Amino acid sequence: MEDFFDLYRKDRWPTIFCPGCGVGTVMNCFYRAFSELDIDQDRVVFVSGVGCSSRIPGYIRADSIHTTHGRALAVATGLSLSNPDLKVIVFTGDGDLGAIGGNHFIHSSRRNADMTVFCINNNIYGMTGGQASTTTPHRAFSTTTPYGNMEFPFDLAELAVTAGANYVARWTVRNVKELIGSMRKALVKNGFSFVEVASPCPTGFGRRNKMGDPKQMYEWLKIKSVRKEKSEFWNMDPVDLNISGQITIGEFVDRNRPSLGSMLKSMMNNE
Amino acid sequence: MRLEAGTYFMQGNEACVEGAIAAGLRFFAGYPITPSTEIAERLAERLPEEGGIFIQMEDEIASISAVIGSSWVGAKAMTATSGPGFSLMQENIGYAAMTETPLVIVNVMRGGPSTGLPTMPSQGDVMQAKYGSHGDYEIIALAPATVQDMFDLTIKAFNFSEIYRVPAIILSDAEVGHMRGKFTVPKKSEVLERRMRTDKVWHDGFAYDESLVPRFPVFGRGFRVHVTGISHDIAGYPRTDPEVHEELVRRLSEKIIGNRDKISLTDIYNEDSDRFIVTYGSPTLAAMEVIGNDPSIGLLQLKTLWPMPEESIRHVAKNVKEILVVEMNMGQVFKEVQRIACLEGCENVRLLSKVGGEVHTPQEIVHSLRRC
Amino acid sequence: MQVRVDSEYCKGCQLCIIVCPRHVIEEGKELSERGYAPPIVSHPEKCANWKRNDKRKAVCETCLLTCPDHALEWDERPGGQQGVDQE
Numbered sequence: 001m002e003d004f005f006d007l008y009r010k011d012r013w014p015t016i017f018c019p020g021c022g023v024g025t026v027m028n029c030f031y032r033a034f035s036e037l038d039i040d041q042d043r044v045v046f047v048s049g050v051g052c053s054s055r056i057p058g059y060i061r062a063d064s065i066h067t068t069h070g071r072a073l074a075v076a077t078g079l080s081l082s083n084p085d086l087k088v089i090v091f092t093g094d095g096d097l098g099a100i101g102g103n104h105f106i107h108s109s110r111r112n113a114d115m116t117v118f119c120i121n122n123n124i125y126g127m128t129g130g131q132a133s134t135t136t137p138h139r140a141f142s143t144t145t146p147y148g149n150m151e152f153p154f155d156l157a158e159l160a161v162t163a164g165a166n167y168v169a170r171w172t173v174r175n176v177k178e179l180i181g182s183m184r185k186a187l188v189k190n191g192f193s194f195v196e197v198a199s200p201c202p203t204g205f206g207r208r209n210k211m212g213d214p215k216q217m218y219e220w221l222k223i224k225s226v227r228k229e230k231s232e233f234w235n236m237d238p239v240d241l242n243i244s245g246q247i248t249i250g251e252f253v254d255r256n257r258p259s260l261g262s263m264l265k266s267m268m269n270n271e
Numbered sequence: 272m273r274l275e276a277g278t279y280f281m282q283g284n285e286a287c288v289e290g291a292i293a294a295g296l297r298f299f300a301g302y303p304i305t306p307s308t309e310i311a312e313r314l315a316e317r318l319p320e321e322g323g324i325f326i327q328m329e330d331e332i333a334s335i336s337a338v339i340g341s342s343w344v345g346a347k348a349m350t351a352t353s354g355p356g357f358s359l360m361q362e363n364i365g366y367a368a369m370t371e372t373p374l375v376i377v378n379v380m381r382g383g384p385s386t387g388l389p390t391m392p393s394q395g396d397v398m399q400a401k402y403g404s405h406g407d408y409e410i411i412a413l414a415p416a417t418v419q420d421m422f423d424l425t426i427k428a429f430n431f432s433e434i435y436r437v438p439a440i441i442l443s444d445a446e447v448g449h450m451r452g453k454f455t456v457p458k459k460s461e462v463l464e465r466r467m468r469t470d471k472v473w474h475d476g477f478a479y480d481e482s483l484v485p486r487f488p489v490f491g492r493g494f495r496v497h498v499t500g501i502s503h504d505i506a507g508y509p510r511t512d513p514e515v516h517e518e519l520v521r522r523l524s525e526k527i528i529g530n531r532d533k534i535s536l537t538d539i540y541n542e543d544s545d546r547f548i549v550t551y552g553s554p555t556l557a558a559m560e561v562i563g564n565d566p567s568i569g570l571l572q573l574k575t576l577w578p579m580p581e582e583s584i585r586h587v588a589k590n591v592k593e594i595l596v597v598e599m600n601m602g603q604v605f606k607e608v609q610r611i612a613c614l615e616g617c618e619n620v621r622l623l624s625k626v627g628g629e630v631h632t633p634q635e636i637v638h639s640l641r642r643c
Numbered sequence: 644m645q646v647r648v649d650s651e652y653c654k655g656c657q658l659c660i661i662v663c664p665r666h667v668i669e670e671g672k673e674l675s676e677r678g679y680a681p682p683i684v685s686h687p688e689k690c691a692n693w694k695r696n697d698k699r700k701a702v703c704e705t706c707l708l709t710c711p712d713h714a715l716e717w718d719e720r721p722g723g724q725q726g727v728d729q730e
Binding site (some may be wrong): 012041042043045047057058061062063064065066067068071074075076077078079080081082083085086103104106107264267268 | 297298300319322324326328329330332333334336337338339340341342343344345346348362363366370473490491492493494495496497498499500501508509
Binding site (some may be wrong): 004008013014015017018019020021022023024025027028029032173174176177180202213214215218219 | 651652654655656657658660661662679705707708709710711712713
């Protein structure tokens with residue numbers, strides 16, 4: 001793959017995303033990671049749910065399925081089990097994966113279903129205009145939390161680790177090089193691999209939190225993100241860590257539990 | 272291996288499993304729910320023998336989602352559930368209709384609403400099967416009445432779903448599902464496959480011909496098709512133009528309605544009668560006994576519920592004085608029959624409804640017929 | 644080689660300006676056809692890739708990787724000319 005538009009559909013460019021949206025950055029990084037690996041584009045299926053991040057598969061020149069809200073991982077499970085030769089890649093967001101699809105997220109991690117999941121976490125429901133999501137920071141503002149978010153956010157990466165995923169990493173869109181590295185690792189991993197990308201949504205999240213300019217959101221991500229190794233909170237309860245508002249970045253787990261597909265295969269071969 | 276030709280004694284749900292395997296089932300995803308659980312249990316054992324995949328998902332929404340995914344890599348896929356699970360599946364039934372995904376759903380109906388009567392039969396999901404998801408769309412629904420039907424109609428459901436690229440629903444009920452009985456496996460059953468895309472042209476994954484059913488661009492063979500539940504053009508790209516949406520939605524309905532005569536499965540007994548019972552599912556057995564004792568009464572058994580077999584109902588309504596619709600709900604097919612019979616000038620359409628979770632007895636039907 | 648801004652794709656988010664460690668890119672004033680203000684490559688000679696002429700050997704590339712709209716690309720012609728290359 002030589003060119004960006006060998007992977008993406010040039011006839012659909014420019015994208016629908018707002019100026020400064022992190023989704024585009026993730027698409028760049030994904031192109032770099034994907035093109036460095038020798039994966040046949042015709043043997044990959046892209047799956048997504050509903051939301052801004054879930055629009056990515058529609059721009060990719062490959063088999064892609066844009067499913068109902070939250071169900072991407074369940075659809076991906078069916079896809080990968082029925083044709084284990086296919087590489088299944090899911091693009092999803094915090095609302096899609098953490099809220100409406102939370103159950104599928106936990107169970108796909110637990111099963112170690114064969115798929116690579118990229119979650120673009122922008123702390124907000126962007127496509128519907130900026131409502132609080134499960135990862136909106138405590139006391140942050142949104143259209144549905146006009147007095148500040150009284151709830152506490154989810155730590156999606158920690159959730160995947162606990163539930164049993166094989167590979168889990170989190171970076172912000174500022175860490176493009178590390179992100180590409182993690183994407184590459186996730187793409188070649190067997191079983192459930194998960195990369196969360198903390199991403200700016202200047203339109204939905206930024207404007208209501210005094211960060212309407214994409215540059216301000218980048219500054220915010222820079223201040224809030226702390227490498228796992230340097231984190232003072234590393235030994236603390238992940239929920240406390242979220243209250244502190246810190247975005248811990250780094251690789252959280254890299255292991256080789258047998259995947260669902262390989263377990264089913266060995267079950268059938270023994271008979 | 273599919274069951275060899277011969278006669279078997281099984282439960283309705285088990286016969287359904289054997290029908291599905293005979294039809295070429297490759298993938299089942301489900302979630303336990305009474306009274307459909309035996310389907311999942313038997314498939315957990317049978318499918319790996321056939322080289323297929325069985326998976327128990329975390330809920331019914333995940334089940335139908337996995338089935339949709341599986342169907343897009345070309346597998347014949349199915350799920351089984353009952354009322355509450357069927358309610359959860361509704362959004363994705365609409366999605367499957369919109370994206371023209373072939374799949375089969377077995378709904379072993381139980382008493383509702385809500386948790387209702389988990390172990391007792393009902394026929395309360397007939398309207399939901401057709402109208403449960405939002406928007407205008409068509410599905411195919413079949414209603415088995417016997418263990419034999421569970422086997423035969425399951426194969427039919429797969430055939431219809433593959434040919435018309437539409438969700439096919441088997442509206443069984445707790446009575447038929449749990450009934451044990453004799454059924455015959457024929458030497459050969461007609462098994463149809465979906466028309467696959469063979470050329471490698473990009474950008475028109477949903478192009479259709481006069482059959483109105485696009486050829487299936489299976490994932491993983493280089494068609495690079497984009498599938499979305501958003502209103503889409505023939506390339507599969509999201510579009511919001513009124514013309515594109517109208518063309519799509521009208522075609523999705525037309526491809527089913529236009530083939531109503533091919534999909535409508537009905538049995539008519541005592542055709543010359545001037546009093547007719549119209550029924551489907553488990554009440555059919557009681558009605559059979561009634562007409563066995565009194566040949567002056569006719570019986571129309573609907574095996575297809577959606578699209579409604581209008582021709583058969585009109586044919587019956589033409590020359591009759593009275594139609595009695597027997598069903599285990601408060602009148603769902605009744606209203607359809609009333610509407611259609613009216614077109615033929617037959618206004619005397621009555622309903623014998625029962626919602627307690629018990630099937631109609633022949634005496635109740637006879638009694639109801641005497642009252643007129 | 645130097646980085647080039649594609650004003651057809653650029654949405655004027657200016658992220659390239661803040662991620663560039665060497666201050667190669669500056670804010671633009673002129674509006675593009677789509678109503679955005681694409682940035683200007685004002686100091687291409689400061690870029691780490693100024694003396695490289697093969698994009699496969701490019702280093703850094705943070706601006707290209709960050710640009711959400713694929714509006715930045717390498718102009719592989721030998722460097723030397725100052726200012727913007729807006730074609």
